[in-house]
Amino acid sequence: MRKLATVAFSFCAAVFLSQYLIPSGHFIAAVCSALGAALALLLPRRFRLRAALILMALAAGFCTSGLHRHFHFERVMALDGQTLSARAVAVERAEETDYGGRVVAKLHVPGVPKTKIRLYLYGEYPDIAAGDELSFTGRFRAADTLFGEETDVFFSKGIFLTAYPDRDVTVTGASRSIAYLPARLSAAVSDKITALFPQETAVFLRALLIGETANLYGNKTLAEALRLTGTAHIVSVSGMHVAFLMNTLALLIRRRRYLPVVGFPVLLLFMGMAGFQPSVVRAGIMQVFLMAAPLFKRQNDPPTALSAALMLILIQNPYSARSVSLQLSFSATAGLLLFSERLLRFFERPFASVKNVLVRRAVRAALSAPASSIAALGLSLPLTALHFGTVSLISPLANLAVLWAVSLAFSLGVLTLVAAFITGPVGALSFLPAALAFLTALPGRFVLWAVKIFARVPLAAVYTSNPLITAWLVYLYLLILLLILMRKNKARPVIPVCLSCISLCAVLIITSVSAAGTAFSVTALDVGQGACTVFESEGRVAVVDCGSIGGKDAGDVLGRYLMGRGRTRIDIFVLTHYHEDHINGLETALARMPVSAIALPQPADEDSEAYAFVSSLAFAAKADIIEITHNVSARLGGVELQLFAPVGSDSSNERGLAVLCSHGAFDTLITGDMSIISEEKLLYLNAFPDIELLVVGHHGSKHSTSETLLRTLDPELAIISVGYNSYGHPAPDVLQRLAREGVSVYRTDEIGHITFKAS
Incomplete structure (x- = not known):
């Protein structure tokens, strides 16, 4: 049976090579492997059979990858970008989503191999069970992106296309095949x-x-x-x-x-x-x-x-x-x-x-x-x-x-x-x-x-966002490898185990001491289409907003960043307003680490559901809630944090807080999703210094970040927290305003996490 294991592992190795290292030229690789198998027959007898089996299995693996790509994948991908009428059979029950529903179905189009697709259902849709036959007209896209980023998730499940119906999906019957019974x-x-x-x-x-x-x-x-x-x-x-x-x-x-x-x-x-x-x-x-x-x-x-x-x-x-x-x-x-x-x-x-x-x-x-x-x-x-x-x-x-x-x-x-x-x-x-x-x-x-x-x-x-943790992990496996190599010498595993534990403790201590010594830093995290900004000073942490609608869990991103830097607590969490792309990561963040207090604006009626959500999370996490009804300031490590009460009332965006963080001569301003009108009110009611860093309002919307704001505050640097979106963020108008004022612009969708430090 071990000959079967040799063949199978070699076959699998070829498929993995095809996926990760040899994305094309599979048939050439198969021919080369087959030729190698023929040459293996010239080897000494003790090596001949095993070498030939390995190389023939490699050839079979490369050939399988090539055949699947040529006769299945490429023919299915020919539908990418097309709009056509099609039939499909649901392979599972439709799943409810925020926008409607979705279902995985097997597509039936003449001249195209049967393949699984993810069919998106908008608004009201019929009850769909496994085996239901569906009819629809829709636009097909390759299932290689998710929230604007490349992904292998769907291809690995055998789902090669997504479909977006132009009209309602119709259930035309139900398959009697036993295949849908499970x-x-x-x-x-x-x-x-x-x-x-x-x-x-x-x-x-x-x-x-x-x-x-x-x-x-x-x-x-x-x-x-x-x-x-x-x-x-x-x-x-x-x-x-x-x-x-x-x-x-x-x-x-x-x-x-x-x-x-x-x-x-x-x-x-x-x-x-x-x-x-x-x-x-x-x-x-x-x-x-x-x-x-x-x-x-x-x-x-x-x-x-x-x-x-x-x-x-x-x-x-x-x-x-x-x-x-x-x-x-x-x-x-x-x-x-x-x-x-x-x-x-x-x-x-x-x-x-x-x-x-x-x-x-x-x-x-x-x-x-x-x-x-x-x-x-x-x-x-x-x-x-x-x-x-x-x-x-x-x-x-x-x-x-x-x-x-x-x-x-x-x-x-x-x-x-x-x-x-x-x-x-x-x-x-x-x-x-x-x-x-x-x-x-x-x-x-x-x-x-x-x-x-x-x-x-x-x-x-x-x-592993902490390079020292990555280095420790490499060190750990080097110790394990050394232990395996020395097994004939009856090496005692106690010593490598102790060394790995001691080195891990050293890494954690170094990380914690290094983070505590930071005088001041401000980081805009790459959370996709959302916002999450972190201020750190002398071991204290303040976070402004934590949300995303771009497929990322902002709370997970925040937790990884802070814990990778040895942080284990957030001193204050500021929520500028109650929209999902600013608060929906709070639950994960609170599950990851304790928070002392949450500051937020006083809710209006339309904010009641979001306020109840935040309040329940704060209660469970034993975090104090501070409703900001007038301007307040607080000292946090080596910085002064000023929270400005809402100046508008028309919508949740206008009822948001503004945050000014000052460390010596370095000032950072966050205006949330305020519109130009609210920005001008904020400037009229409060005195601001010239600022060094501006977190551009509303992810770069053309309705925020006015010329008046830029000329009054004269920022040198600007961060745009933005991800894949259908709103046109950041707007060309905003980018042009920033360029005219000579502001250096940094975008999270292009750079990732963006950090500025001051001593």
Whole structure:
């Protein structure tokens, strides 16, 4: 079976090379590999077969990538930019969004290969279930951008086009194909979970049981806690969930020889209900290998099963190689296969003298969880740092604390749903689902509670935005590599472990001391189409606004920036007004670190909903709320922070605060989204010095940043906080005004984070 593993891994290597290093010329690479295989036949006998297999598998991988690109991808991409009438079949239930809805469907256009598309539904739209046949006329675009930025997310899922209907989408019928049964069952399970469990528990269980994470990540506090603690994998359906499912089946099916008979169809159904995500397909294929090996009187070989699973996924869609979830799933599984048993034996060394068999089994069972968690992190941690810029320090402890409850919640959840579908709402056993739901909710609530508690631990995670953390991570893996190379010399791992811990502490101390010594800095964070400005002075932090409508989580961007600089607290949070692109990152920011006070304008009636949102977050975070009704100033480290009360009343923009931050002779002014009229009122009612830095109003709207403002304040520098948008920001008129006044302009959409420092 190891020959199959050699072939499969080589095939996969070729596909990954095609995606990342050789985007074209796949057939040339295939021919070169095939020629290399022919030449390999001239090698000595002991190397001949393996070298030939590797090179032929590489040729097959390059050829598969080329064929998929030529016969599928390029023909589908021919629809990019076209408007035409089309038919499609929904592959899942339509999902509600802020603007209407969206649904993934399989497109049927004559002369074009069938492919998945993301169909956007605006306004009122019909109920759409998996298997519904749809008819529409719309404009097609390549699914390679998200909020104006290039992305691989859709291609990796096999979704190559997005469609924007010109008119209503019509449901013309329903497919009777059994292929849509898992998606329909998944929707029914989702509805049943919603009916049986409290809201937050239901959100968690939908993610745990069927991989439905849309509502989970809508709960920013919970989503942030999962990321910080490295436990997000528990709600990403993968090998752990397949193991839970098979263990549950094993408890119900006492005779093991019947397990494959029931397990194969149940496993296929479960993969379909989870949307055939790469991580669950990988786990499902490996489980099939495990169950099938005894039937064919062969031993199961996990590396072979892992490589074969990856190969099958990439044959179906080579672009799956770009899937972050697939990379993390396979790297974690490879880490388990390579290191878990070795780590477990190392952890058992102190108990080697224990003679009692029962005690040794108990010790082994207790140590297997931390050994598995650390082993899985061994290869997945670099990918997590690369893709997300996060290293969760508390992940092993958090996983150890909650995995038993996750397993229990999964098994009880499956039993609850089976009981709910069998008994129905009436009958002698109608009480059973509610009773089981109560029991299921207990471990579910424990997981949610524990994850949030661990997320509040100081330095639960560190960020690679800090170059010292990146250097430490490289140092850590060099130590691990050295330990592996010296294993024949029986090197003691205690010394590398101590060195890595000491070096991490040194990095954190250096970062904290360096940040505390900053005299003054102002940073406009790149949050997309929104605003978030950070003032730092002598260890104190003030943040003005935190929001974005450009697809980025402004609170996440803020948290990464501050914690990467060793900051663990925000002294004051100023919200200039209540629009979403200035406040919707607050929830994540408060989940990431404590805030002493939140300053904001007095709300009008139209602001009541947003004010209630902010107030509830402040109450939960134990942050004081300060309503600014008149001008106030405060000393923060080495700066003076002045908050100017609203001067207008016509809209939320005009009722916003202005902020002046002064450090010696360096003055920075933020006017929020004020219009030109409100700017002139602000100048008339208050005395301002000549300023050095202006944060351009309303993201560069032509209705802000007047010539009067520029001539009165005479700024030398200007920052425009802007991202992908359909408003025309920044307006050419504003850029011309700034140029005429000789102001140097810096834009977050072009530069990223923008920092100015003063000594």
